[in-house]
Amino acid sequence: MEKAKAGRERILVCISASPTNVDVIRRAVVLAGAMHAELIALYVENTEARDEAEAKAVRDHLGLAERSGATLTTIYGDDPATAIAQYARVSGITKIVLGKSPGRRSLFSRKETLMSRLNELAPDVEIIIVPNQLTADPTRFSLFRFLRRERFSAGDLAKTALILAVSTGMGFLFKGIGLAITNVVLVYLLGVMAVSLWTTGYLYSVMSSLLSVLVFNFFFTEPYLSLHSSPDYFATFAVMFAVALLSSSLTSRIKAQSIQTANKAYQTEVLLSTSQLLQKAEDREAILAVLQNQLSRLLEHSVLLYPVSGGEIGEPELHELEQDGGFEGIDIRWERTISEWVAQNAVHAGRTTRTFSEARCLYMAIRSGRKVWAVVGIRADNAPSIDEYRKNLMISILDECALALEKDHMTREKQRVEESARQEALRANLLRSISHDLRTPLTSISGNAALLMENMGQLDEAHRQALYASIYDDAIWLNGLVENLLMITRTENGTIALHLQSELITEAVEEALRHLDRNAAQRQISTAVEDDLLMVKMDAALIVQVLINLLNNAVKYTPEGAHIVIGAKRDGTWARIWVEDDGQGVPAGDEDKVFDMFYTGVKRSPDSRRGIGLGLALCRSIVQAHGGEIRAENLKPHGARFVFTLPIAEVIENEQ
Amino acid sequence: MSNKPMILVVEDDAAVRNLMAVTLDTQGYQYHLARNGSEALMEVTTHQPEVMLLDLGLPDMEGVDIIRKVRGWSSMPIIVISARxxxxxxxxALDAGADDYLTKPFSVDEMLARLRVALRRVHADQQAAGSETPIYENGRLQIDYAAGCAYMAGSEIHLTPIEYKLLCLLAKNTGKxxxxxxxxxxxxxxxxxxxxxxxxxxxxxxRKKLQSDGGAQPYIQTHIGIGYRMLRIDRSSEESQ
Known part of the structure; x- marks a missing residue:
């Protein structure tokens, strides 16, 4: 929970089923507005049974609070005062707005009012009481109301009767073998406890307490088989009734608490597994899939999901369950309109809400703040309605999912910004290098050509030849640069589209040898491909470029007359291909750095032209795109070897 | 002069067109120039060149469409030119019926070599037109279609059925x-x-079996990423090596 921000009040309003609660909420909203305070509507869910009318009242009140701008929170606790006080403490509440209540007077519970207990438990928090203007609910605390709450069930009635009968039977047995009559009393008490344990509601406990006393009176006190009895027994009856009633009440409470604990455990388990799954989910789709799964598991309703991006809803993902008929027979277009409305307004709508309640599904926005990430629709027309408990759990899951989506969005956004910054830097660097590296050979080409045109007569044959050769070399060099640049545009934006085919390494090597610099003629180049039929999966154009770059690199950094070997051999399911020379080798410690873009060996002076360090970087991109690895190593006594791996292509020879 | 081969050059870039024109001129070829697809089609019908050099990036038409149109009535060699x-x-373009390709930037020597290959194919076709010979001859390679055997310098090459089929296919499209x-x-x-x-x-x-005779020039050329070609080997040039 976040701590109260300095200067900002946080006002808590307690939601209840009481009809006066509407007035309380309105007062709280007015107060919050006047103080520019944050309003939190708190509902304490507890074990006391509530009927439909009350549940609806609570829902209406929560809805009212939400529409008035309050943040909704539901907590679980048997004792509202403790729960509210604890919540107020941890979430930095400064004021609590309460309705004046006459205090809860359920059987055998505390008689203190909520107000006085809160005062005691949270002395720092200001408590504002809204006077009760309505007369008390006429049905409140009446027997009618008590009975209305209870559900009659033939099964429970039969159980009660059976247990009474068994108790009576055992009473006769005890009496028959001559045990004291007090034992029979205890048997009945045991029976009452059993009733309260195995039936729902207080009614049967109370009934069995009363009946136990009557039956005991009828069968086991003199005169037998009559309700008359000597006044001696009145004390016994009174105590027996009191003990029966008390113990049944305690048993019911224990039972209720165990249910609550089980619910809590279930809730914790669901939320925990949701958050674990959300943590593992790697992208938006995965997060939404987790949500859809968890919701349909929890609610046992069909769930559909509309991803929202840029305020527009996308195509729905359906998760259909058989028990509610999936989304069969639903007017998807009409329902889609509602989803759009939900996405735009970031509030819930559809079945069981006030807006578009004629829809077949309940639509809820997965949102953080006003930003809607997705709209979830739950089929709610032909399946049992979702109880308050599950609804709250569902809202917790939605909130958690919204957080996960927001986090994912932010991470992605950050990555995107970083990536584009990196690309931008790369592009700027590339442009700078290219403009320099293009201008140098172009100057030489145009200069040499001008010289030839203007001074044709004065130049002797040898000079002219040298100029022609220089123009030719520069043009070829430029072409190599353009090839690499074209390949870079294919690889560096991350969308390298490989045309993978099985190719013989010997053929790729032959092709590469055909495209070497003129200077290569002054080196001794030999091939050492172990097996002529060694075949790998490759994009031929790209791999040939890798070989050309490695060979030209070897030519560039070795003196005339040096030996260059291009070789290949099989290594398990990989082909290992290498180009080695007996030149100076790679500067020690730079074996990895040579593959970085713009690495050019020695620190270059602004005017030198030996390449712009694209070739090896490109080689690495290409080899990695093929799933292989490339590395450089120095040879003893001197020389360098560049090795890369490519996956072997197995060939089934097909003789028709 | 009239027996010099006529070449049609289809190229939209003036500098490259000029380079090709000068090259053809120095080598004694006759040539016509076309700047776009429609001019090219007109030239083909009016002058009936022996070989066409076709740039694939033309302003008005897809190069492939030109090839398909020409192939409708003519089997003249078409060499396409495109960037690597x-x-x-x-x-x-090759599948549409082109014979060969040149990659920009190409050297003048390379262009002339491809031209010679194409012209040799034209002559071979003309010679073979009259008689449907059951024997194929190319340098020291001989294929006896009737017997289903191939010979290198007189001795039989042992081929598997698939290899023989491949060899025949390449032989029937020599130069392509x-x-x-x-x-x-x-x-x-x-x-x-x-x-x-x-x-x-x-x-x-x-290829290995064909090359085992030690001849320097391979009969079958590999074009990685594209395909294969059987080269027309001059018997005289082979023997002089």
């Missing part, structure tokens, strides 16, 4: 670059991706 990064375009897809379709009928690998293997075996 566009292998797919070349394959498409055959794409992988074309070969696969001709030899295997239908094919799957795995067959591409076996084609490479059969071709490598076949």
């Amino acid at each position: 990064a566009e292998d797919a375009d070349k394959v498409e 670059v055959l794409t992988h897809n074309y070969i696969l379709k001709e030899i295997w009928g239908s094919y799957t991706a795995s067959d591409v690998g076996s084609l490479r293997v059969f071709m490598a075996m076949l």
Whole structure:
């Protein structure tokens, strides 16, 4: 929970089923507005049974609070005062707005009012009481109301009767073998406890307490088989009734608490597994899939999901369950309109809400703040309605999912910004290098050509030849640069589209040898491909470029007359291909750095032209795109070897 | 003069067109120039050139469409010209019926060499037109179609059925670059991706067998990523080596 921000009040309003609660909420909203305070509507869910009318009242009140701008929170606790006080403490509440209540007077519970207990438990928090203007609910605390709450069930009635009968039977047995009559009393008490344990509601406990006393009176006190009895027994009856009633009440409470604990455990388990799954989910789709799964598991309703991006809803993902008929027979277009409305307004709508309640599904926005990430629709027309408990759990899951989506969005956004910054830097660097590296050979080409045109007569044959050769070399060099640049545009934006085919390494090597610099003629180049039929999966154009770059690199950094070997051999399911020379080798410690873009060996002076360090970087991109690895190593006594791996292509020879 | 071969150059870039024109001129070829597709088609019908050099990146028409139109009535050699990064375009052009390709930037020597290959094919076709010979001869390679045997310098080459079929296919299209897809379709009928690998293997075996006589020039040329071609070998040039 976040701590109260300095200067900002946080006002808590307690939601209840009481009809006066509407007035309380309105007062709280007015107060919050006047103080520019944050309003939190708190509902304490507890074990006391509530009927439909009350549940609806609570829902209406929560809805009212939400529409008035309050943040909704539901907590679980048997004792509202403790729960509210604890919540107020941890979430930095400064004021609590309460309705004046006459205090809860359920059987055998505390008689203190909520107000006085809160005062005691949270002395720092200001408590504002809204006077009760309505007369008390006429049905409140009446027997009618008590009975209305209870559900009659033939099964429970039969159980009660059976247990009474068994108790009576055992009473006769005890009496028959001559045990004291007090034992029979205890048997009945045991029976009452059993009733309260195995039936729902207080009614049967109370009934069995009363009946136990009557039956005991009828069968086991003199005169037998009559309700008359000597006044001696009145004390016994009174105590027996009191003990029966008390113990049944305690048993019911224990039972209720165990249910609550089980619910809590279930809730914790669901939320925990949701958050674990959300943590593992790697992208938006995965997060939404987790949500859809968890919701349909929890609610046992069909769930559909509309991803929202840029305020527009996308195509729905359906998760259909058989028990509610999936989304069969639903007017998807009409329902889609509602989803759009939900996405735009970031509030819930559809079945069981006030807006578009004629829809077949309940639509809820997965949102953080006003930003809607997705709209979830739950089929709610032909399946049992979702109880308050599950609804709250569902809202917790939605909130958690919204957080996960927001986090994912932010991470992605950050990555995107970083990536584009990196690309931008790369592009700027590339442009700078290219403009320099293009201008140098172009100057030489145009200069040499001008010289030839203007001074044709004065130049002797040898000079002219040298100029022609220089123009030719520069043009070829430029072409190599353009090839690499074209390949870079294919690889560096991350969308390298490989045309993978099985190719013989010997053929790729032959092709590469055909495209070497003129200077290569002054080196001794030999091939050492172990097996002529060694075949790998490759994009031929790209791999040939890798070989050309490695060979030209070897030519560039070795003196005339040096030996260059291009070789290949099989290594398990990989082909290992290498180009080695007996030149100076790679500067020690730079074996990895040579593959970085713009690495050019020695620190270059602004005017030198030996390449712009694209070739090896490109080689690495290409080899990695093929799933292989490339590395450089120095040879003893001197020389360098560049090795890369490519996956072997197995060939089934097909003789028709 | 009239017996000098007539070449049609279709190229939209003035500098490259000029370079090609000068080259052809110095080598004593006759030539016509076309700047776009419609001019090219007109030239083909009016002057009936022996070989066409066709740039694939023309302003008014797809190069492939020109090839298809020309192939409607003529089997003259077409050499397409395109940049290296566009292998797919070349394959498409070859499948549409082009014979050969040149990659920009190409050297003048390379262009002339390709031209000679194409012209040799024209002459071979003209000689073979009258008589349907059952014997194929190319340098020291001989194929006896009737007997189903191939000989190198007089001695028989032992070929598997597939290798023989491949050799015949290449021989019948001597001078023409055959794409992988074309070969696969001709030899295997239908094919799957795995067959591409076996084609490479059969071709490598076949090339080895043809080269075992020690001749410096390979009969079958590999065009990686594109296909294969049987070269027309001059018997005299072979023997002089």
